[in-house]
Amino acid sequence: xxxxxxxxxxxxxxxxxxxxxxxxLNALNLKMVDEIVAELERMxxxxxxxxxxxxxxxxxxxAGADIAxxxxxxxxxxxxxxxxxxxxxxxxxxKPIIAAVSGFVLGGGCELMMNCDIVIASETARIGxxxxxxxxxxxxxxxxRLTKAVGKVKAMEMLMTGEPIPAEExxxxxxxNKLVPVEAYLQEAVKLAKQIAKQPPVAVxxxxxxxxxxIDTPLNEGLDYERNSFYLLFxxxxxxxxxxxxxxxxxPNFAGR
Ligand code: CO8
Numbered sequence: 001x002x003x004x005x006x007x008x009x010x011x012x013x014x015x016x017x018x019x020x021x022x023x024x025l026n027a028l029n030l031k032m033v034d035e036i037v038a039e040l041e042r043m044x045x046x047x048x049x050x051x052x053x054x055x056x057x058x059x060x061x062x063a064g065a066d067i068a069x070x071x072x073x074x075x076x077x078x079x080x081x082x083x084x085x086x087x088x089x090x091x092x093x094x095k096p097i098i099a100a101v102s103g104f105v106l107g108g109g110c111e112l113m114m115n116c117d118i119v120i121a122s123e124t125a126r127i128g129x130x131x132x133x134x135x136x137x138x139x140x141x142x143x144x145r146l147t148k149a150v151g152k153v154k155a156m157e158m159l160m161t162g163e164p165i166p167a168e169e170x171x172x173x174x175x176x177n178k179l180v181p182v183e184a185y186l187q188e189a190v191k192l193a194k195q196i197a198k199q200p201p202v203a204v205x206x207x208x209x210x211x212x213x214x215i216d217t218p219l220n221e222g223l224d225y226e227r228n229s230f231y232l233l234f235x236x237x238x239x240x241x242x243x244x245x246x247x248x249x250x251x252p253n254f255a256g257r
Contacts, residue, residue, distance in 0.1 A: 001042065005032035008039055013050040013197035014190055015043040018057075025063035026056045028108045030083055032066075036112070037089050044093045047256070050197035050204075052093070053189050054116060055100040056109075058124070058182055064107025067134065087140045090115045091212065094205045096196050100189035101125050102182055106164060111138060114145040117208060119176040120192065121167045122185035127175060128164030148215055149175050200238035200254040 001008075007018040017039050019026040036054070043049045056062055090097075090112075099113045102122035110129055113119055121127075129142045137143065138159070147155040150173040158165065170176045180188045196204060206229040213222045233239050237257040245252035 001039070003035045003039070005029070006035045006039060010049065011190055012194055013048065014053055014193040015039075015046070015049040015051075016053045016055065016190065017043075018055050019062055022057055022059070024066065025060035025104055026109065027064060027066040027068075028062050028112070029066040029069045033083075033086060033108075037086050040090060040093045040097070044095050050095065050201050050256070051193035052095055052097045053100055053186070053193050054097060054112070055186050055189065056102065058102045058122065060104040060109070061099070061101035061125070062106070062109030062112060063104040064109055064130065065140075084140050087111070087115070094208065095201075096193070096204060096208055098189045098193050098196075100186045101127075101176075102185050104164075106130055107138065107142070108140055111140040111142050111145065114141065114149060114175075117211075118192065120178050120180065120185050120189040121170065121176045122182040123167055123179055124182050125167040125170070125176075126164040127167065127170045128162065129159050130162040130164065132160060133162040146175075149173070198254070200236070200242060200252075201256040202236050202238060203233055206233065 005019070005021050007020045009016045009018070017036060019032065019036070021027060021032065040052065043052050096118065097116040099116035099119045101113055101119060102125055105113055105125050105127040107130055110127055113127070129138050129146060131137050131142070143155070143159060146158065150158070154173055165173075167176065167179050171179050178188065210222070210226045210229055213225050217225070238254045241254060242252045
């Protein structure tokens with residue numbers, strides 16, 4: 001597939017998507033979001049890929065939605081187009097997605113990051129939802145996912161002031177997993193992705209679904225979902241291989257079945 005605004009590469013079992021509009025700090029236009037989602041879905045179907053990394057460049061993961069593209073939009077055409085519907089497809093990707101972020105992580109960029117499962121950030125990352133400064137508010141999940149990630153009072157502060165927070169503050173608030181020097185954030189994310197890629201893919205897939213369930217279902221429902229997923233894994237070849245390898249004191253070799 002030929003893309004205009006993203007680059008794609010593969011490192012062992014890790015698919016890497018790089019946002020590529022550096023001249024506008026990777027501002028997300030509609031075509032770029034479509035390309036990201038199309039490639040995520042393609043990688044999700046590709047048996048050779050077991051984990052996905054999304055990154056930008058050192059200066060910007062993404063500085064938000066493309067303001068130039070948005071400036072002349074009107075309410076009803078936007079409602080009819082429902083441009084954010086495509087974002088729902090990101091949450092349906094079954095393989096783990098790791099965001100490797102640096103520099104500006106703003107607006108739609110922060111929302112894209114929060115759609116990922118794990119976040120490795122460079123020390124230079126500045127993360128926020130500045131939409132209020134433009135007279136609007138987040139539209140791709142920012143008010144919901146930020147609140148669930150950092151809690152009500154911090155979310156209120158970030159969303160109402162529009163001020164980004166530095167990476168170490170994001171780490172304290174549980175918005176990112178790990179902070180590393182700018183030279184190392186992508187490498188670190190790929191290393192983590194490779195580690196996850198060695199795990200049994202069906203178990204990883206069901207773990208991802210179960211954790212996402214925890215975010216928006218009552219505990220009892222989530223526990224029920226977890227239990228059924230646990231039982232289901234006993235039908236997998238990888239469960240047999242994992243337990244056999246333990247008994248034989250060797251490393252397991254997971255086939256993904
Ligand atoms: N959209 C379009 N162009 C942008 C954007 C953007 N979000 N951000 C930066 N650019 C462009 C600038 O216009 C500039 O272009 P040019 O060189 O042609 O003038 C170039 O990138 C470099 O930017 P600056 O010169 O401004 O660089 P600075 O280092 O001085 O400042 C900032 C960097 C602080 C990041 C600044 O550019 C800025 O404030 N950008 C806008 C940030 C913002 O408000 N983001 C939120 C946008 S709204 C949003 O995301 C709604 C979410 C809805 C869901 C997402 C759907 C895709």
